[in-house]
Amino acid sequence: MTIDQDVITAQIRDLFDAAAVAGWNWDDAKATKAKEALKAVMFEAQQNRCFYCRRRIKDMLGHSELDHILPKDGRGRIPARLVSNERSDRKNTVGYSRFTFEPLNLVLSCKPCNTAKGTYDSRSDRSIDALEEYVSDDGNYYEWVHPFIHAYEDHIILLKGLIYQPAQGSINGDAVISACKLASVAAVERMACEKKVKEATKVKKAFILLLEESELHDWDYLVGLVCGQFPNESVARIREIGESVRDFAGDD
16 A cells, blocks of 8 residues: 555645744644644545554544654764664654655554654665655655555565564565564554453453454454353354354444
């Protein structure tokens, strides 16, 4: 999946250009209109999913955020680390404040991915000066999966159970997996599934709560969770109820 750059309409571009010219800070309340306009089209373009981990996100405070692909803020003071291409040094960056309000430098992410990424500098070769104009047509400029340039599936393979692997050894995909700490996502989501099942008092309710999880988890794993919560029910009966809930949801 590559996000079509045409989702950035002239109206959205004008709002962001005005914010940049005015010199507003990212958190300035006056920039809210621009950010909300962008989020509206990005939720649709990204199918309500974090671009990095592909988990579902909602348009609510603390659940989804606009991530700056090239970080807007600088961090670190050691000159050698600011220009190093070693992955361990990439959160040390001079920052790219001039791209704070560049809509092609923004993508929707979940809060955990955005927090983990932090000030990670995704420019491929930091030993040379960054171009003054924003680069939106050269995938080689980034050691990252750029949502408006790269196809996610060309760089990251997402397996059932939230297992992330670089596609064909993609350095870009590996950078995202590492920086966003995607290896820890599976454990977090398994705990979330277990919590949902424990809240259910009936088998049917458990499967209703788990329906959304079936997109990312193996079905047999989810059935096993429900079986553990309702030991007095037969596995066959639990599976039958689960299939009926899944079929009903599919009909909708």
